[in-house]
Every structure is written in structure tokens, then in C-alpha cells.
Amino acid sequence: MTMKKTKEELTSLFNMYYEIETSEEKFAFARENLFLGKKALSKSFDLITNKEEKLDFIEEYIENSTLRSTTYTENTNQKTSFKNEFVIAFTDNLEKLAFELNVSNAELRVITYILKRMEFGNLISLKQNAIAEKIGMKTANMSVIFKKLKQKKILIEDEDKNLYMNANIFAKGLNHKMKKEKRDSLNRSKISTDIISQSF
16 A cells, blocks of 8 residues: 655655656656556546647645645644635625625626636636536527626637636635646736726
């Protein structure tokens, strides 16, 4: 039976991974160290044929593991683990979302669905019609909601038509823990307005 690695052991492994220069060596290291004893992860990894996608898979695993790593509550030394996915919510702007941007229940349902499924760095790779189908809403209504969320700057669209959740309200991933591509994505999604203030 594989013993669960401590936070310090995982950190050491992740640091070793980022010091490796070639893709093939990174793949071998991931199989022998990061995915050891994790059959489902190993199988999913081996099914990927594209090198860049393999590297993305490993780094997504590292990001997830970092976010879920064990922390200790102050003064108690009691172990606390994050077992579910989470995003960071900035409470000042969250309050404004509720009271000043007048977000409707339907808009809130869409925001909540997106938050759970958006990528690290806040990139949204979801189709409007797919969201509509999943939450039981008409596609035409979904189109109206997306338009309103963009107008309120809750959803941000860049010049290349990439869509993001505004990182000044919600952020998925810790800026200093993500690879450059994800950090750039998070920074592109960080838009302030007369209502939404700069969070970081």
C-alpha cells in the first residue's frame, strides 16, 4: 500500500520536477513519483499523446495538490484539509456583486456553475448552450445572461474573444503557484470598474 506523502514531501517533489529540463525526463519523473500508486491518474496521463497536453496535465495536478495541501489552524496544531475544489472570493467585491450590481437568481446560478468548472487562471472554456442544458435554461435566456454579466464586468472578454471570470471578485489558483500562462490569464481577467475595486 502506498503511504500518503506529507506536505513537505510533496513540496520537495514539485520543486524537483520544476528543475528538470527535458519533457521526457519530466514524464518519467511524474510516473515514478507524482503518480505512483494513483492508477486512475496514471492511466489518464498515459492516454494523452500530445507533449504539451502531458505537461499541462502534470502541472494541473501540481496546482490542485498545492491548493489542497494540509494546513494547520493557528494555536491548535490541528490538521485541516481541503477536500473539495474551491475558489478565492474577495468579500468587498462579492458584497457589491450582491447589492450594487443587482445580480439576479438566474445570473447567480450561471456564475456558480462556471466557478466550479473554470480553469486555473479564471479562463472559461464552456459553451453557453452546454451550460443552458446542464442547468435547465433556454439558450436564448443564457445569451441574455452572458450579455448582462459582461456588461457588469463579472465576465471579462479579451481582444481574442477569450472569456474569463473577473479575478477581482473570484480567483481560481494562487498567482505565485501557477505557471506563467495561467498567471497571465489571471491578470488578464482582473478588471476594475467604478463599482468593482482592485483586489490584488
